[in-house]
Amino acid sequence: MLLLVVHAASVWALAGLAWTVQRVVYPGFLLVGPTAAWGAVHAQHSRRITPVVGLPWAVQGGTTAWLLVDRPAGVPGGLVLLAGALAATTVAVTVLSSVREHARLGTWDEAAARRLLAGTWLRTAAWTAGGVVAAAMLLTAG
Numbered sequence: 001m002l003l004l005v006v007h008a009a010s011v012w013a014l015a016g017l018a019w020t021v022q023r024v025v026y027p028g029f030l031l032v033g034p035t036a037a038w039g040a041v042h043a044q045h046s047r048r049i050t051p052v053v054g055l056p057w058a059v060q061g062g063t064t065a066w067l068l069v070d071r072p073a074g075v076p077g078g079l080v081l082l083a084g085a086l087a088a089t090t091v092a093v094t095v096l097s098s099v100r101e102h103a104r105l106g107t108w109d110e111a112a113a114r115r116l117l118a119g120t121w122l123r124t125a126a127w128t129a130g131g132v133v134a135a136a137m138l139l140t141a142g
Contacts, residue, residue, distance in 0.1 A: 004072060004141055007063035007083075008134035013056040014090070015127040021049075022124045026117040034108040042105050060087055060130075067137075074142025079133055086130040093123040 025045065032041050064087045067080045097119040104112035 001072070001138075001141055003063060003066060004075070004134070004138045006059060007067065008131070008138055010056040010059035010063060011083075011127060011134045012131045014053070014060060015124075015131045017053055017056070018120070018124040018127045022117070022120055025049075026113070026120060029105070029113045030110070030117070033110070038108045039106065042102075046102060057090075072137075072141050074140050075137045076140060079137050079140070083130060083133045083137070086126045086133060089126040090123050090130075093119065093126070098123070 029042070029045075032038055064084055067075075068084050071077060071080050098116060101112045101116035101119065105116070
């Protein structure tokens, strides 16, 4: 049961972070725009967000792998596979889209900022759905 609780806590922490970034941080990037402060704003965001997201994301990765290898009694295999697919989606979106757009934002690039905001909706949805799946796993555990 502890594994499921830790997994759920990490996924919901990431979902909350994703919603905050999606609705507050990335739209704020568009408000700062091409100012003299932009480079410092983006560099500070990148430096400070990494450890905030990194720890729960590592926990999610570890607990997801553990669940895939050793599914708790009562938890349907389909829920564990769905949790894995949703976790993989967040990694794919980050690697294939978000990292690239952040690299372009070292200097102000409005198109990259808009692509980042638009592309992150999939990651936000995947973490939110992953939280629902984690809750379902907790409810079905024996």
